[in-house]
Amino acid sequence: TQTVSQSDAHVTVFEGDSVELRCNYSYGGSIYLSWYIQHHGRGLQFLLKYYSGNPVVQGVNGFEAEFSKSDSSFHLRKASVHWSDSAVYFCAVRASSSFSKLVFGQGTSLSVVP
């Protein structure tokens, strides 16, 4: 069984600051990792994903994430946040075997102060 842990429930930064949202996973086999964003009252939207190759993956709106097998992590980063980045961010993992479901972390609420 795969599990996902997002250790920070809430993160507050100022506009223009950099931010890192942390994600750690637990699973013994091969996995796919992704990040999704949810603005208030909306469904989730895909940001980026990793499954092989370069451990740093680029996503939409300047977001990137770095996979680390040794740390079992897939942290999300942005160099300079905008107030519109305020949302809840979910890390997700699924086993690479066919038909497996996507399991989400608890989410990190990011507040960007203008």
Added chain:
Amino acid sequence: NAGVIQTPRHKVTGKGQEATLWCEPISGHSAVFWYRQTIVQGLEFLTYFRNQAPIDDSGMPKERFSAQMPNQSHSTLKIQSTQPQDSAVYLCASSGRDWGGPDTLYFGAGTRLSVL
């Protein structure tokens, strides 16, 4: 492309009543997922279909919840004898492939169910 469409956006039911939630996946998508979202539990997987066939319903409360996908264009989640603890946002998502790879899920806006 209108995206994944969920109806209704909000539903209020009395305790013990039945609730049916509808989902129209993106045209051509072959995998459909249902999740439940609450403040306390976060995002909980309920069930999913691939090419209309039920694949995994391990997250479904067995006694009162059921899901169907009678055709490619819609799926329903039915909750019988609703209870206050069923109050949540129910999210439907679809995926464009046969869910055999690192595929992206496209989510609807959700149905907020309130059980009084």
